[in-house]
Amino acid sequence: MLCAELPLEEDQMTINRMKTGVKSRSVEELRETVWKLSRQIMEITTEAGSGHPSSSLSAIDVITALYFGGIMRHDPDRPQWPARDRFILSKGHAAPALYVALAEAGYFNPDLLSTLRELGSPLEGHPNMRRLAGVEASTGSLGQGLSFALGHALAARIDGERYRVYCLIGDGEADQGQIWEAAMTAAKYDVDNLTAILDYNEYQQTGPVEKVMPGLFPIVEKWRAFGWHVVEIDGHNMEAVLEALEAVQQVNGQPQMIVAHTKKGKGLDPFEEDDVNRMHGEPLSPEQLEVALADLNEMYGKVK
């Protein structure tokens, strides 16, 4: 499924990765990270008793690549560093994915993770930029993040900064007209420091995209017609994710869309068994958690 259109030489990839303030990890380490963060996502939502583990899991490879694969220049010690690259989680209900990544990167003490959704915890049900370092945008109402990301991207232009802005949106989220307003405007301003990633997990809240909004198809043609450079990848293949994220940085004069084919809870039985909406907005029960963690361990070769 990989069809990144601008493959890079190994050298160039290494150089790009070095830009980051965080030590960048090897592909193997990144897979290890995905394993760890996936565990955490399931554990903390089960502990909280509510939340969106499946929506978080489908995005975790991409988020891991962004924060730890040398893609984003960022520095947990300076979350407001003006030249930092930005990540905007437009599909805010995947907050757990963002939180575990930020904790892993050192933005805050990982102990906080277990306070998810508790009164007083800065780890709210949806991201609150005023309460947690590293959170770039308060989201939770779908459709708004891409416009916000575009604002950041335009600010870079005014300030002569070279930072890049990454924005993750849901496939169902693309039902929202504001997404297309932002898409059109990004094309108008030829912003090439803006990369959107569509978490194409094929499910929305009440059912599969196929049923709820088949009008979303064909998704690649839509974004092309809106003036974007489009790349389509397997969003659970770390090499493919990295390659696409590297490649889009070379695009000039056009915003870029990475359509990441993903699954809600890939390979994990409790999710795989649900063909209604792949457990949208449902945490795993303690029993399901055990099953899912075992499945995960197996997938990542962690079986003892």
Add this chain to the structure above:
Amino acid sequence: MLCAELPLEEDQMTINRMKTGVKSRSVEELRETVWKLSRQIMEITTEAGSGHPSSSLSAIDVITALYFGGIMRHDPDRPQWPARDRFILSKGHAAPALYVALAEAGYFNPDLLSTLRELGSPLEGHPNMRRLAGVEASTGSLGQGLSFALGHALAARIDGERYRVYCLIGDGEADQGQIWEAAMTAAKYDVDNLTAILDYNEYQQTGPVEKVMPGLFPIVEKWRAFGWHVVEIDGHNMEAVLEALEAVQQVNGQPQMIVAHTKKGKGLDPFEEDDVNRMHGEPLSPEQLEVALADLNEMYGKVK
């Protein structure tokens, strides 16, 4: 520019035209009607001292074809006739074009036209469905009409009615995300009794589309990618307009978009002279009106 994709036999066209409750006019008569209604648009807005003549003029050929070319089945004596075809003017600021057409068709006394925008007149600045027979939707906030038209189209399906719904939107209006939401949903429901016409006059409120929102281009590809059957025509060529409106009725299982290339005040000096926004929202002064009417008469061979 004509590229209607489903040309019809002469016979079929005649049959289709006969469906209407209003006697349908010949192409020559329709041109005559366009001439008359164009005059009225300019006269009543100048008299009112405000309004959007240029936005009305660009759409008047299409509206004339719909109401008098045998396209729409409608009956001025029964404006609420359940089986009537519907016309939704989404770009509500072109109200004068709708009003002169409705008056010409006999929905109300043409004397009312001179009360445009006066306190107490049902001919408000933007269409008010509660005050004027024949007005199907209250509009004026851009972006909303296509959803409304879709609602009508879906109602036909529930009721087993065969009426068609026509909706006119502006090119600038297509900046609005709601247009794309409606487009997507119409494709989901395969509504083939819905025809949208895009009044592609190349100007929005503050300038040319080219400058204000080049992201709207390429417009045909966008609608195709959203699952619509798209036809592109010269919106001031009556044969082309009729042919397209006939042709789209044959489309099965898909909503149809007619991209009508038009001009704001085509061939009329006061408008042609303005390359900022072709006098958006400005009525002609009495002197300009004289010039424009003379130009119009010349265009339509009315010079005495």
Add this chain to the structure above:
Amino acid sequence: MEFGKEIGLKLGPPTRNAFGEALKELGGENQQIVVVDGDVGNSTRTQYFGEAYPDRFFNVGIAESNMIGVAAGLAGAGKQALAASFAIFLLGNAYDQIRMSVAFPRLDVKLVGSHSGISIGEDGPSQMGIEDIALATSFPHFTVLVPADAPSTRAATRAMFSHDGPVYLRTGRPKVPIIYDGDVPFEIGRANQLRDGGDLTIIACGLMVAAALEAAHTLSAEGVEARVLDMHTVKPLDEEAVVRAARETGAIVTAEEHLLQGGLGAAVARTVSERHPVPVHTVGLENTYAESGDPLALLKKYGLMPEDIVQAARRAVEARRGRDGG
């Protein structure tokens, strides 16, 4: 939310469920009813209708603006169209669509907002509808219903479809106490008096009706007797009941799970100050968003408990006495 336990109120189902069931019933009785969903039918409970009458159920995806336009068009074609989403997404993402395509032409569209208030808890402020009453009541000619429990939500749903014109109905996510266990009086625009008392009147809506009853019980033990009104219709407000309360009890407390700005309290204060000025003290969210957390803990932290009504009542009675004596 277990308010009123000590006065014998029993926990009933969430109002959103009661709405969903009533809607499904009505769908069977009336073929003209159609429903438009913004892909949250499993949250709002319009799903019950959708499963029973798939031909009259349209899921337009996560696109609230379009949802309203489609519903309005269906109404324009003669249907009784209902559109539902989370309260804030419905009213916030489609405010202008409701204004232009529903309120202004007075089309027969029914709007239902679930996830109202802060008692949704852990999902947090982005999903909480705390301004929906202000938004819905701002529309001229609108009717705005905020029922207190499951039985009256069922009645409200029926009343809504009997009413010709736009209505907004507010529902909630948590289980709430049953207020009406037998007969359910529900007339649009007519407050239900649940308790009488001469010292002040507590005017509440939604979840806060149970809290008001509990507060009245507490006050009674202190020798303060409160009238309690279930103001299930916030618009049109039952002005006569409000003025009567002002005249007969001399002090008013309002309680709502909503911002004070533009809510029930503000509407009551406007009526009272114009027609019979007496102290009106308001319980609600004061100029703040809430946060994620356990529903009950949130209600405590943000001052929406029976105890908060009791305190407001004491202040209101105090203020009345100050005036009476002065």
Add this chain to the structure above:
Amino acid sequence: MEFGKEIGLKLGPPTRNAFGEALKELGGENQQIVVVDGDVGNSTRTQYFGEAYPDRFFNVGIAESNMIGVAAGLAGAGKQALAASFAIFLLGNAYDQIRMSVAFPRLDVKLVGSHSGISIGEDGPSQMGIEDIALATSFPHFTVLVPADAPSTRAATRAMFSHDGPVYLRTGRPKVPIIYDGDVPFEIGRANQLRDGGDLTIIACGLMVAAALEAAHTLSAEGVEARVLDMHTVKPLDEEAVVRAARETGAIVTAEEHLLQGGLGAAVARTVSERHPVPVHTVGLENTYAESGDPLALLKKYGLMPEDIVQAARRAVEARRGRDGG
């Protein structure tokens, strides 16, 4: 709108023009100011800024939701971002975007709505912002400014940028009388007393300030002396000035070019009934949209003339006397 002619008020420019000029000036002084337009810059007058500083001016087309998101993102990156459109399109088409992307994170975004009220005239109700104050004041932490004339609009524009946090500024289309011809006192949250009197207080904002002054003049001839407050900041409301007015004059009339639901009058009534109950009579649009027509004719038909304030004042004074005597 030629209110107050007989008391010597002179017609000045529209407030939208004053805003546009002040914005352009500020743009020269402060490089951090950026402006986002929804393709109505020639109406809102942000065009003046756009022509002077094209690199800091972004026209995102007729897409108000996106306009707010882009402005919020610019603010997130450290800019002082201003977004403007017609009042109703701004607040109505982007309510939830303002809530989620501006109000909740308290980003430094300035919002300006032109075409407020019914005095825009012929374009009709679809373009009239008559609910913008209700919508803007519903946002926690928001500041809402409704200046009365061109000089105070200029001052309000400056004050808005000196304030750290979200602000909504309401401007209008018609020429309006100059209230402040010399010194312009403008402190956010602090009402300006324009006239003193002991019989009642008229609290007004925007265009209705001139109408209030004219009304006060008429009342004076009848022996009724009115205090007049220019409540240019509707949120946060100057509660002290309101309570003082209630205490010292015993009756209040409010006047606004806005729906009564959720407007200035409702905010005043809430403060007064909680802190010092006295009669409050409200002048504004009562649960109705207006229509197309000549601006002055509309103001007459919909009860927004100085004479309407005079009548409300008579009723309020009457009500106070009834209470005092009773």
